[in-house]
Amino acid sequence: MQMQSQGGAVLAIPQALVTQDAPEASARTKPLVRMQHISKVYSNGTVALRNLNLDVEQNEFVSLLGPSGCGKSTALRLVAGLGGFTRGAIDWPTSTYDAYGKPEREVGFVFQEATLMPWATVFDNVYLPLRLKNMNRKAVTERVKSVLELVGLDKFADSYPRELSGGMKMRVSIARALVTQPKLLLMDEPFAALDEITRTKLSNDLLDIWRKAQCTVMFVTHSVFESVYLSTRIVVMAARPGRIVGELPIDEPYPRDPSFRMTPRYSAHCREVSSLLDKAMNS
Amino acid sequence: MSLENTLPLEGEAASDEAQTPPRRALLDRLLPTIAGLVFLLGWEGLVRGYNISKFILPPPSLIFTTMIAQRDALLRSLQFTATISLSAFCLAIVSGVTLGVLLTQSRTVERTFWPYAVAMQVTPVVAIAPLIIIWVGLDRVWLALLILAWIVAFFPMLSNTAIGMKSADHGLINVFDLYGASRWKKLRYLQLPSAMPFILAGARISSGLSVIGAVVAEFVAGSGSATGLAYMIIESGTMLNIPRMFSALTVLSLFGLTIWHITSAVQRKLLSKWHESELKQEN
Numbered sequence: 001m002q003m004q005s006q007g008g009a010v011l012a013i014p015q016a017l018v019t020q021d022a023p024e025a026s027a028r029t030k031p032l033v034r035m036q037h038i039s040k041v042y043s044n045g046t047v048a049l050r051n052l053n054l055d056v057e058q059n060e061f062v063s064l065l066g067p068s069g070c071g072k073s074t075a076l077r078l079v080a081g082l083g084g085f086t087r088g089a090i091d092w093p094t095s096t097y098d099a100y101g102k103p104e105r106e107v108g109f110v111f112q113e114a115t116l117m118p119w120a121t122v123f124d125n126v127y128l129p130l131r132l133k134n135m136n137r138k139a140v141t142e143r144v145k146s147v148l149e150l151v152g153l154d155k156f157a158d159s160y161p162r163e164l165s166g167g168m169k170m171r172v173s174i175a176r177a178l179v180t181q182p183k184l185l186l187m188d189e190p191f192a193a194l195d196e197i198t199r200t201k202l203s204n205d206l207l208d209i210w211r212k213a214q215c216t217v218m219f220v221t222h223s224v225f226e227s228v229y230l231s232t233r234i235v236v237m238a239a240r241p242g243r244i245v246g247e248l249p250i251d252e253p254y255p256r257d258p259s260f261r262m263t264p265r266y267s268a269h270c271r272e273v274s275s276l277l278d279k280a281m282n283s
Numbered sequence: 284m285s286l287e288n289t290l291p292l293e294g295e296a297a298s299d300e301a302q303t304p305p306r307r308a309l310l311d312r313l314l315p316t317i318a319g320l321v322f323l324l325g326w327e328g329l330v331r332g333y334n335i336s337k338f339i340l341p342p343p344s345l346i347f348t349t350m351i352a353q354r355d356a357l358l359r360s361l362q363f364t365a366t367i368s369l370s371a372f373c374l375a376i377v378s379g380v381t382l383g384v385l386l387t388q389s390r391t392v393e394r395t396f397w398p399y400a401v402a403m404q405v406t407p408v409v410a411i412a413p414l415i416i417i418w419v420g421l422d423r424v425w426l427a428l429l430i431l432a433w434i435v436a437f438f439p440m441l442s443n444t445a446i447g448m449k450s451a452d453h454g455l456i457n458v459f460d461l462y463g464a465s466r467w468k469k470l471r472y473l474q475l476p477s478a479m480p481f482i483l484a485g486a487r488i489s490s491g492l493s494v495i496g497a498v499v500a501e502f503v504a505g506s507g508s509a510t511g512l513a514y515m516i517i518e519s520g521t522m523l524n525i526p527r528m529f530s531a532l533t534v535l536s537l538f539g540l541t542i543w544h545i546t547s548a549v550q551r552k553l554l555s556k557w558h559e560s561e562l563k564q565e566n
């Protein structure tokens with residue numbers, strides 16, 4: 001089923017990015033990640049995913065939407081290489097593979113909690129991925145500062161996580177995920193713990209960052225509205241066993257701003273996604 | 284802080300606030316001192332009022348003058364006891380942290396050796412003191428004392444380090460795994476910092492135990508060759524020189540207090556930036 005919608009997903013790529021990327025257009029025919037027949041059974045016997053097929057195209061913003069326990073987090077973790085799967089294959093057609101057959105995953109991961117090191121400053125938290133890649137602190141100072149600027153926290157480089165609000169911590173977490181300039185940004189309900197106002201603000205900022213950084217985003221959410229507002233494509237999943245029940249391209253232009261939420265097209269998309277989600281819940 | 288200034292009438296509520304006003308800090312120091320003085324005065328008064336014999340309970344003034352008269356002997360004994368217990372404490376820190384780290388590197392190793400570490404802890408040190416003294420030889424009693432004090436002080440360091448190493452936040456472990464952190468980097472940048480509060484708490488317990496260990500060991504070793512404060516207490520007892528006994532006791536507890544304060548200060552210094560236990564509440 002994802003084969004049919006693949007064309008839709010390509011069309012849904014924001015106009016701005018298509019024009020910016022025109023010379024590389026041929027590369028886009030290859031998906032960034034290809035998940036084929038993925039099954040994952042946890043050691044306690046829970047079938048978290050069964051026969052999942054999903055292509056993530058370059059530069060798209062794809063949301064995974066579904067009821068609790070349908071394996072959204074599991075799918076995201078598998079793409080990140082955190083934990084193995086029982087059956088199937090995950091390919092990175094555009095990445096190089098090392099001698100052990102491991103793809104060079106250029107991913108950033110934003111977890112539901114900010115997961116910052118409380119003993120380290122904002123700067124050091126964002127520097128962490130580079131430190132783990134043996135990059136000299138002095139050499140990357142500018143780079144860390146520029147991502148902090150991107151998320152609007154350049155003034156807080158020397159603060160400790162406890163001195164920040166929940167929304168600011170999440171921004172640090174996003175900065176940490178972006179600092180390696182990943183091709184794919186994985187986000188697991190990053191705004192779930194935040195209040196409505198902060199969430200709206202961060203959603204807009206995220207779209208901004210996505211366009212500036214020209215990366216691909218896989219975004220897990222519970223919220224129909226959030227997914228319609230953000231995504232180029234929505235993948236709806238059902239639980240027990242976790243699987244994809246359908247997907248919808250959100251073929252709307254970017255930049256999207258809050259006025260998009262007022263349009264009839266937005267409401268139409270929301271209704272469509274909701275009914276698909278209903279089907280997923282009852283199947 | 285500004286709240287404090289604008290609401291002078293709410294002195295009581297405000298003085299509980301985070302930015303401890305100097306008045307409050309002064310009171311925190313003053314109150315224990317006053318209590319101590321009252322206690323000493325009461326003691327002095329009681330002894331004089333009831334004419335209690337100095338062979339049973341000497342008055343503080345007599346203890347004080349004895350301390351001055353005996354200061355050379357006291358200092359020499361203090362030096363001995365302090366050397367033993369501080370060396371034992373340092374050994375306990377180094378060996379406890381090292382072994383704690385090694386122990387948690389592999390589950391098999393941990394399961395194999397943990398029971399013996401516990402056995403070492405639950406064995407009352409007095410019980411093996413005679414044996415160790417025999418092994419080491421009476422001509423080197425100091426070494427026997429060192430070993431005994433070390434055994435007593437060692438376990439809190441070991442168990443706290445081991446627990447601390449395993450206390451690293453699961454989300455952060457995921458972050459480190461995501462970037463393919465080596466075992467050494469995980470240790471250096473995640474596990475050790477996470478274990479720090481535990482290690483420091485262990486050091487505080489251990490510092491006190493090293494003094495207790497040194498004293499108990501000296502009690503057991505007894506006869507002439509040991510020349511620390513504990514021996515001075517025994518010796519004074521057999522000579523019925525109770526004021527001298529009390530002065531040795533006083534020096535001993537002052538020494539214990541000093542170590543406690545130093546380790547607390549180190550703990551505060553290292554954790555003040557981030558750990559709950561040392562944060563001033565700012566709600």
Ligand SMILES: Nc1ncnc2c1ncn2[C@@H]1O[C@H](COP(=O)(O)OP(=O)(O)OP(=O)(O)O)[C@@H](O)[C@H]1O
Nearest residue numbers: 042043044046048067068069070071072073074075
């Ligand atoms: N470590 C684990 N061990 C065993 N079972 C697990 C584990 N993690 C998840 N599961 C199970 O796998 C299924 C999918 O879990 P997953 O966390 O991927 O769901 P989810 O879609 O992210 O749910 P939510 O929206 O509540 O976060 C659930 O039924 C869950 O109970």
Ligand SMILES: [Mg+2]
Nearest residue numbers: 072073074188
């Ligand atoms: Mg989840």
